[in-house]
Amino acid sequence: MSLRAPLGEVLGRGSAKAGVHHWWLQRLTSVALVPLAIGFVVSLLALPALDYATLIGWMRQGGTALGLVLFVLVAARHSHLGVRVVIEDYVHPAGLRTLALVISDFSHLIAAAAAVYAVLKVALGGRL
């Protein structure tokens, strides 16, 4: 018995490499989020208050703005990848699943863009 499947058997069944890419990106964003998320929480804990002036001053520091941009971009991608897996696992009707995936794709992209725009706008003194 041959262990190697005939070509006809494997066509359409092989790896498209997209799964590995998804898996790897999920790990890569996880590793990046460990320091980014902890840094964000520590930075938040160090704030004396959450009023407008304090927060604007905090976000105008270069380190905060850069950290926040990295955090929201990586968090958005990580969330995007995670939500995709959950939808694929639990939403079975094909049409509904596609709709849910598209909504997730768009909302993550919009959220990431809005967050980066907001951080940059504050960091650059409202000149955006």
Next chain:
Amino acid sequence: MPERPLSPHLSVYKFKYTLATSILNRLAGLILSLGFFLFVYWLVALAAGARAYAQARALLSLGLFKVVYAVLIAAFVYHLAAGVRHLIWDTGRGLDRVSAQRSAWIVAGVSVVVSLILIYALLRPGAYAR
């Protein structure tokens, strides 16, 4: 499309707490995804100016949101701890039954303690009153 082999259905597994750590991690991740959108709303309100931020803050300071933040903090700490456990597994370490059971308890203990500390620090009465 040809039929592909499928993973065994969930119901073939006997329920154990190690299984709970896995599904809880997924649930925590999903909660954090929702929290991310709330966080973006907060950032956008902040960028929109002092008046917009004051309105958003009035909404986000409602008592109901204390529960939301407590859940988000617990989900954050658990997802972080369980995520680090997964990253260690990805190196091929700690996958045997005894190690997995021990790390499940470590993740649970760390999550409870750190969550309570953070909930106290961020949500205690009078915190961030200004």
